[in-house]
Amino acid sequence: MTTSSTGNAGEKPVASGFAVSERTAHLRAEAALFMRDHVLSLVSHDLRGPLNAIHSWAYVLERKLDANDPNAQRAVTGIRNGVDQQVKLLETIVDTTRAETKSLALAYAPFPLHPLLDETAEEVRSGLGRARGVEVAVDSQLATEQLNGDRERLAAALWLMLTFAVEASAEGATVKLVTKADTSVWHASVAYEPNDAALEDPSLPHVLEAFARKQAREPREAKRIAWVLALCKRIAEAHGGSFEQGEATDSTADGATATLALRVPLSATAPK
Structure with a gap:
């Protein structure tokens, strides 16, 4: 994409010499912010289902495995800990980041x-x-x-x-x-x-x-x-x-x- 440095005061170049107004630039930035948080919301939603399934199957495997086999027990514990870490990342990073648009203040x-x-x-x-x-x-x-x-x-x-x-x-x-x-x-x-x-x-x-x-x-x-x-x-x-x-x-x-x-x-x- 090529940009131009020319344009009227209060305008910003976008592509091929096309310049947008300050308001359009603001609206474009707003659209990008909401898009970021929407994608994070999808990531949070779509990952929780598989992670919950992995966590549940780990408990099923634990009951099937030999309780006296330390390697098998460590493997199951590692799976559960890994899932817990991913869920914590979703809660502390993804959910926190998208909080800006999750609760949208309106001026009625x-x-x-x-x-x-x-x-x-x-x-x-x-x-x-x-x-x-x-x-x-x-x-x-x-x-x-x-x-x-x-x-x-x-x-x-x-x-x-x-x-x-x-x-x-x-x-x-x-x-x-x-x-x-x-x-x-x-x-x-x-x-x-x-x-x-x-x-x-x-x-x-x-x-x-x-x-x-x-x-x-x-x-x-x-x-x-x-x-x-x-x-x-x-x-x-x-x-x-x-x-x-x-x-x-x-x-x-x-x-x-x-x-x-x-x-x-x-x-x-x-x-x-």
């Missing part, structure tokens, strides 16, 4: 939704969207609806949804934000046509980290999201809502549409 206040959409869409449109030749369109059914929540956090989640969709779209494509509110929930859905080449091509302007974009192309287990979208999921859940990354809905490789869906209660409260 009522705010109108429509300005938030316009501001965020324009931020992505005038930055990465324009540089990539990708249009950002908004289909809003909102009028004067308000949401009681953390405006800045929700703006960050919406920004990341749109930015990821632009990153994954080929030149000339359109990323579409569709949003509405029913009696109790705000719905925001981003539809785009994923293009692997556009997501990874180092010659194109990018905001998100290369390894995160590469991981986003890999197959995902059911209901798991790409690491880079962890901020969206965490902020939605902190508001008592949800976030989902949908697979492409078209069976053909070209023209397939994927979705990112955010749902947040209008009177959001922290989940118990």
Whole structure:
């Protein structure tokens, strides 16, 4: 990846001469922080199952082995001690490190939704969207609806949804934000046509980290999201809502549409 040292005041170079605003740089750093903690959470979760199984089987083996065989007993004790050490590492390093985003503080206040959409869409449109030749369109059914929540956090989640969709779209494509509110929930859905080449091509302007974009192309287990979208999921859940990354809905490789869906209660409260 090549960088440029030129740019306007308050802008930071990213790739191929493309510079981002201070706000975009801040949002990119936030996305990276949440992604790190999301990966640590997955590591902690996915390792505990096998470690618990090893620990249990060690007790089974101990009962089967000759109690008078010191070598066999030392081997079983070594297995159990090794498992205990790994669990302690998870608790003292992994769990502690991700504590920063595990308990997410929110500044609740009522705010109108429509300005938030316009501001965020324009931020992505005038930055990465324009540089990539990708249009950002908004289909809003909102009028004067308000949401009681953390405006800045929700703006960050919406920004990341749109930015990821632009990153994954080929030149000339359109990323579409569709949003509405029913009696109790705000719905925001981003539809785009994923293009692997556009997501990874180092010659194109990018905001998100290369390894995160590469991981986003890999197959995902059911209901798991790409690491880079962890901020969206965490902020939605902190508001008592949800976030989902949908697979492409078209069976053909070209023209397939994927979705990112955010749902947040209008009177959001922290989940118990």
